[in-house]
Amino acid sequence: MHSHVIAGYAGRWFNSDIAMKWLWFCCLLPCSLNASAQALRVGFGTHKPPYIFENEARGLEYDIVMTAAQRGGLEPVAHYAPMERLNLMLNKGQIDVIATTNERSGGGSIFYSDVYIRYQNVAVALRSRNLDIQRISDLAGYSVNAFQRARFLLGSEYQAMSENNPRYREEAFQIARNRMLYSGRVDVVVTDMRILRYFNREVYTQVDVTQPLALYPIFAATDYKLGCRLQVYCERFNQGLAAIRESGEYTTIERRYAVY
Structure with a gap:
């Protein structure tokens, strides 16, 4: 009788311990899933519609960059400033990537993504x-x-x-x-x-x-890329950019701003 009581308490303790572990795991699961999406501080230039509507979370270039970054598993957050200041912020590590740039920009030792937009x-x-x-x-x-x-x-x-x-x-x-x-x-x-x-x-x-x-019309078209502090940012952006081109989402974004 006494041994059965002990066994009963032990079984209840074991089941309770397992339950607590599962509860702890379930609480952590959303955090683990979110951890796979990496925050990305994106530097955009000042207000220049239709490419960037400053502080309005829209624009032809804005939509392409943010959507491609998201498809690449990143969580982009926009920061706006004049281009000269953005380059300083990038070099100081205050932002992670800068939009509307390329290898000619003299931005220092940074990495560059694939071309995502062209200006004329x-x-x-x-x-x-x-x-x-x-x-x-x-x-x-x-x-x-x-x-x-x-x-x-x-x-x-x-x-x-x-x-x-x-x-x-x-x-x-x-x-x-x-x-x-x-x-x-x-x-x-x-x-x-x-x-x-x-x-x-x-x-x-x-x-x-x-x-x-x-x-x-004395200028050739200018191809723009992201300038990235870390190569992995460019790689993940490139993956997302390829995905939205293939899915047709890139074309949908272009059509959204065709009236401008």
Whole structure:
């Protein structure tokens, strides 16, 4: 009788111990699953629709980068700042990857992903100025305003022009380029036309955006990549990018912003 009682208590103790272990395992399981998705601090430049709508969690480039990162098993979190500052943040380890860059950017010892988007930059001037621009070197004779780090991203000929042109400036905010162009404060702006057209909606009460423009297609298309502090970030992003291209999700994102 006494031995049966002891056995009964032992069995209850054993079952309770197993149950506690299973409960502990089940509590840990969600954490273990989430641990497979690695947090990724992504640096995006300032507001430049339709590619990036700052602090709105949308945009052609934003959607591609964030979706590809998620498909690669990462948990991306967006950080916005001017491109010069983002490069410093990346080098200091304050962010993990930077968008809209490539090997020309002079970003230091970092890794680069596959190409995920292409911009087509042009030189733009008021047609009334009758400028003669046939090649990149011709910009040396004019005041020029471009986006930050254009001096690296647009090639060696462009960099030489920028370094020898005392009237060359780079500006973090695209909307300022629209104002300067239409007000005549600068001869030429260097930009992607989709961005320029978008910001016309925001400056039309400040400057006359109906003035005819002259476009000078002197630049090759610019392929952009992620710049990554660690190679594994680029590898996982590349996996996700390939997945959304194959599934058709990449095309769906492009169509979402086709109206801009």
